[in-house]
Amino acid sequence: MTPISTTDPINAQILVVSEDKIQGFQTEPLREISRLSGIELPTVVERLAAMLRGGTIRRIRQTLMATSLAQGALVAWQVPEERLQAAFDWMFQRDPFSGHVVIRSTDTQTAGSKYRLWTTLKVPQGFSMKKHADFLAKQTGATHYKLLPAKNLFVLGVGHVRRRGMEPGSKSPEPAEIVHTHIVQLSEEDWRVLVALKKEFTPEEIESSVNLQSASGKPEPFWSTRAREAGVDLETFHRVAKSLNERGVIGRFSTFLEHVKQLKTGEQVTRYNALFHWAVPQGRELEAGKEVGRFHIMTHAYWREAGPEFNHVNIMGVAHGTDKELVLKHKAAIDEHLAGIGVPVSYTNVFWGGRSEIKPSEISPIAYREFCEKNELDPEAMRG
DSSP states (O other): OOOTTSSSSSHHHHHHHTTTTTTSOOSHHHHHHHHHHTTOHHHHHHHHHHHHHSSSEEEEEEEEEEGEEEEEEEEEOOOOOGGHHHHHHHHHOOOTTEEEEEEEEEESSGGGGGGOOEEEEEETTTHHHHHHHHHHHHHHHEEEEEEEEEEEEEEEOTTTGGTTTTTOBBBSSSSOOOOOOOOOOOOOOHHHHHHEEEEEOOOHHHTTTTTTBBTTSSBOOTTTTHHHHHOOOHHHHHHHHHHHHTTEEEEEEEEEEOOOOOOTTOOOOEEEEEEEEEETTTOHOOOOOHHHBBBOOOOOOOOOOOOOTTOOHHHHEEEESSSSHHHHHHHHHHHHHHHTTTTSSEEEEEEEEEEEEEEOOOHHHHHHHHHHHHHTTOOGGGGO
């Protein structure tokens, strides 16, 4: 059988690249993975398909910069303890606009500790995030929620395999770059290409992507099938996708590992999912965010205004690991760095992830109207 473990040397060599190194739109992403990893293309295809089929890889898809396509926020929910699990299920199973769904806890109790359920929410253009959150609260029994939209991003890239064994304090020589959040308006053609572009790949698609033959007998280019789904020729598909990339809409072509649950191989890619909170002085958010974002352990880092419920936290970030004490050492290194460069931190905390599910957030306005009809909502009444 083809090995599906992340610790297999060839798989690890592929995953170090394929998790988060294929940035932007690539016309031949699998060939790019092959080039950067040094593994021959047939082997890359065989291993990715096998890991996807075996559940080691949760999904393979072209990611989008959803913050450029839809209103988005991290949402902290207060839910009565007896309804917490049911609320989790509803968010994950029945709301296509909620992506990450995580139950979190803290080691030390603060005012924010009563927010146990955390989700990411994207509401398509033209619709109200608050109205959608109000609907979710009513369905799940949440008594209160806090919308935490990102004002700026500093890190967005989950590469678990390349972070294994990383020493606390490992960081880039330069601060992280600032990614601004602004909504990009798309045409009907843009949306058609985007919807086809972002669909997950099946193992069969990955296998056939380098084997399909065109009418001329030559191998078909990678995105040919998706171009047909979008109703455009391949040249148009490439042109639109490259334009979307230039407008900051495209993220990366990525293989997402199943990193929370135990794999069939007996592995658990990561055990601890930590949401770090820092409160820094007003006016120094960008400086602090860039400094936090330079640490290699960080998979996400944002400027979010959390308000008094969270002691005025404004910098948040996520790190993963298999050892809790090691994750805390990584955070301690960041804390020490901030203190060393003179960035005061008036409050900090760690919200640990427990039960967790992840799915891509839907961002299509068409899908939102369908959701409204299914849930007996007036789409016009849900507009912002």
